[in-house]
Amino acid sequence: MSPDGQFQAPNVYHCEAIPDAARAEIDRLLTSGDLFRYTAAEGSPVALLEEEFAQMMGSKYALAVASCSAALFLSLKALDLPRGARVLIPAFTFAAVPSAVVHADMVPVLVEVGSNYRVDMADFEAKLDGADAVLISHMRGHTSDMDAIMALCDARNIPVVEDAAHSLGTEWNGRKIGTIGKVGCFSFQSYKMVNAGEGGILITDDPEIAARCVIMSGAYESNWKKHPGMQNSYMLWQNKLPLYNMRMQNLSAAVIRPQLPQVAIRVAKGRAGHDRVADQLNQSPYLVVPPPLGPEERAPDSIQFNLKGDWTDAQAMRFQAEAKRRGITVQVFGLSEGNARAFWNWEFLGPAPDLPMTRAMLMRACDVRLPTRLTDQELDYIAHAVVSAALDAKAQTPA
Secondary structure: OOOOOOOOOOOOOOOOOOHHHHHHHHHHHHHOOOOOOOOOOOOOOHHHHHHHHHHOOOOEEEEEOOOOOHHOOOHHHHHOOOOOOEEEEOOOOHHHHHHHHHHOOOEEEEEOOOOOOOOOHHHHHHOOOOOOEEEEOOHHHOOOOOOHHHHHHHOOOOOOEEEEOOOOOOOOEEEEOOOOOEEEEEEEOOOOOOOOOEEEEEEEEEEHHHHHHHHHHHHHOOOOHHHOHHHHHHHHHOOOOOOOEEOOHHHHHHHHHHOOOOOOOOOOHHHHHHHHHHHHOOOOOOEEEOOOOOOOOOOOOEEEEEEEOOOOOHHHHHHHHHHOOOOOOOEHHOOOOOOOOHHHHHHHHOOOOHHHHHHHHHHOEEEOOOOOOOOOHHHHHHHHHHHHHHHHHHHHOOO
């Protein structure tokens, strides 16, 4: 509260608190200097995290690495595709996703995304023939039609990697996102469901992919022996694959492990908070929150909505400014300078492709963080601020 008793805008960039249970382990690691995952013969914090995460997700294998980008890169390399392989990705994603494809010596092929933030299946199917792999990015936790995607890819024997950086806890037809494709990749960056500052993890049921990822992540010499199972596979790949040294270190794992039991609680709170705000935004004549697809149970920690009706760029910019004046940062993806989620800013790919559907969506799609720790009062403040900002932006006449 402010000194005059007025409620102040919540700071949505404060991250989820680190549980106290992490502190004793962090102190032990700092005292011992035991930060490298392979120092201990067994039972290092990173190894325990991999065991616990795999169990939580119902997967056979997990590998903790430095970031979700590292997980995506290793997953693509582990598919053993030729240099220059074509990888379909949604045109609405973060720049790290096409970057991972480029790092893997492959070529990203961008697929149109509709106003509901999901892959346009007509464009996906049209571009699938000639593709060597698919990297489905569940951007901001919005799940595309995984039944249709998997049916199309399975019929062509095309492997699917899931970028589930925003989707820990999301389910599709009762299946955990990240377990539907051949590999699932998750993020522990601060603005995700589990906060370690940085970090990532990949999961798979394929022993050969798991073995190749372990070796390439930096399990040099005989360090692969400290990963359970698959010993014959490790022996096959040792010294035959390059080492990219993308390992996670023990301090990160010590921060992550105590948060895993909190994931289900955070998911429930995030979904309730999202829906509370969405219900209020949808009452505005100027805003609309696209509904989830039928089989999807999301785990959101942010909200995305579209400017509804006829908005000019100037009005959309005024909307951002009005929200900011109320203490709320609203990002219109396509109007935020240099936005890493706007495909035309990925200049490292060369000239931007013609993707009118995605471009139109990005020019009116908005993003607001909703950390799961927010109270109902804070959520209501955000909703009211956004609705009133839209009203004021539309009421103003151009200068």
